[in-house]
């Protein structure tokens with residue numbers, strides 16, 4: 001059996017699965033051939049290309065069985081928390097309590113893509129007055145109304161203040177449909193004023209101490225609600241242990257990113273990297289399993305890097321990707337066009353930063369929440385992107401606009417200007433809807449042009 | 461005297477005036493296709509009009525922007541990068557039920573005060589603040605008393621003029637006038653109006669309607685609550701914060717149930733028979749409220765979505781208002 005790393009189709013995975021089975025591959029209880037998920041309506045899977053490792057299989061199976069996992073958790077008596085618009089803070093708290101499971105209802109963002117619009121969630125959102133002028137996260141409304149994609153949570157929290165208008169408005173609409181929401185606030189992160197006590201945040205930003213204190217007070221509200229739901233107190237010891245576990249996940253992801261983005265030959269495709277990064281947000285509803293999945297993936301990538309093996313050509317253009325893509329297939333498309341991902345800012349870089357372990361735990365979480373690149377100015381976000389561009393040696397930036405997103409229209413220009421001024425590399429802005437089939441030729445031309453520009457610049 | 465411009469109703473004019481500076485809540489023009497921010501898909505026309513006015517205008521010394529919506533928050537980045545004015549971004553919390561949120565707003569007022577002093581303003585004495593608050597309160601009372609005596613447009617423009625210049629000049633307008641009672645009573649609700657949008661109020665009247673409640677951000681909804689005279693003398697800044705942060709209901713608040721409670725009370729008091737819902741394309745905050753408004757208020761609703769500067773939109777709006785009023789006849 002050949003273990004040469006490569007990207008394969010879903011059909012090819014069936015055969016590969018058999019080979020791995022025969023070779024004695026160990027599988028968790030959610031394992032199985034990837035193709036079975038198409039029966040659940042995940043038609044987009046038929047059009048993607050996947051990494052052929054057993055570790056990637058486990059990653060995909062883990063991702064695609066989240067719904068079952070949530071229902072099983074409920075059957076086992078666990079309480080379910082839907083943590084909306086908060087990328088990687090409240091889940092750390094929730095998973096510190098034994099009988100809570102947290103998930104991220106905003107993840108419904110990808111359902112229209114994965115199910116190729118067949119689930120009808122966008123039409124339901126339309127019927128509730130949330131049309132295509134909103135970002136694809138509107139699919140979440142449909143998911144709540146149908147109850148078909150995740151169990152209705154026992155507690156819903158939503159971070160507001162410095163969030164996008166899309167989500168804030170949609171969450172309010174959800175609330176008006178009879179879903180109670182615990183709103184908590186993260187203020188817009190500002191620079192500390194002259195002589196104002198300041199705090200350095202994970203990831204490099206700084207904020208006034210009073211803002212950290214404020215977010216701390218908000219997290220205390222959330223903590224109380226979680227404790228009531230769990231019927232158990234969330235003391236510092238438990239929360240600190242939860243932070244350590246979250247940091248284990250983040251440490252694997254840090255290593256994975258460093259290896260994947262800096263290796264001579266790209267060891268893991270963009271799509272698998274995107275899925276792996278997303279695990280940091282809410283651990284795909286099973287924190288312990290997330291650690292195992294990432295450990296395997298890191299192991300695979302380590303051995304590939306050591307052997308100098310990878311999935312793409314060694315001269316692939318090194319692209320830094322900004323914002324997640326609504327259509328996953330576009331990640332494959334970039335690779336088809338001769339690019340590879342070397343750096344990402346998928347709106348949640350703070351969920352990849354190490355949470356300080358030498359601080360009182362709520363303070364540490366307040367700092368990480370305020371480190372969210374989206375709660376500060378677009379200039380801050382652009383500067384963080386520049387830092388990572390230098391670190392990973394990216395040769396161009398691809399800004400993928402999210403249709404309807406309130407932050408995209410004005411931030412693109414700022415990010416472009418800051419990147420060009422600071423690191424002088426080309427920036428391309430594209431818009432990616434949930435299903436790109438009709439605009440694929442245009443997208444391809446633009447991505448090819450970017451790759452060609454990068455190759456040309458190497459000759460300078 | 462230095463002028464400080466802003467557009468958000470949560471910025472208290474009294475606080476700026478008490479620092480010896482001139483507050484001016486501007487109403488931007490619908491910026492055409494020129495200006496630093498060109499029409500781009502996704503940008504609210506009001507944000508565009510505001511940014512272009514701030515960047516190209518030369519009259520003011522500084523601008524205050526708030527965080528009530530993401531687009532404005534991001535517009536601040538553009539104002540800072542492309543404009544010449546000193547700029548201040550004020551955090552106005554979306555949540556409002558906790559003491560922490562109320563304190564945050566109060567702290568932001570104090571921070572704004574430091575910014576104003578940095579611009580050459582003076583630290584206000586309690587007496588000066590009380591005096592200014594009383595003046596503004598009296599002016600607001602006189603404007604509110606004129607409701608029903610002025611045409612819809614003149615009334616809304618009187619509010620806008622007061623916001624811009626701090627003067628009401630209203631008593632002169634209503635002397636010897638009888639209240640206006642003709643026309644089907646309507647309310648208009650939504651975000652702020654651009655200067656050109658005030659024409660809608662004329663269209664309503666010319667089509668047989670009468671606005672009994674301007675619940676746009678530029679209208680009565682964007683006015684703070686009346687000050688409590690006793691609390692005002694005890695702690696004027698706190699009373700200012702209460703009247704603004706606690707008194708202005710808006711769609712961006714979480715939850716925004718108080719907006720609906722306020723609306724229901726006002727509809728009952730004023731006998732409105734229909735609602736003109738005014739929103740800008742790409743404004744998620746108001747757009748998301750449209751269906752809910754239809755569901756929870758038992759009145760016909762006319763949805764007016766506008767791009768701000770577009771003749772086609774204008775004609776379509778006029779026709780739709782006419783048809784709406786015919787239906788209500």
Ligand code: SF4
Pocket residue numbers: 106135136137164165166167347402404405406407
């Ligand atoms: S993609 Fe952007 S607009 Fe949509 S929910 Fe996420 S942050 Fe908000």
Ligand code: SF4
Pocket residue numbers: 504505506507528529530531532651652740742743744745746
């Ligand atoms: S109209 Fe809407 S998008 Fe525009 S400034 Fe107001 S709240 Fe923001």
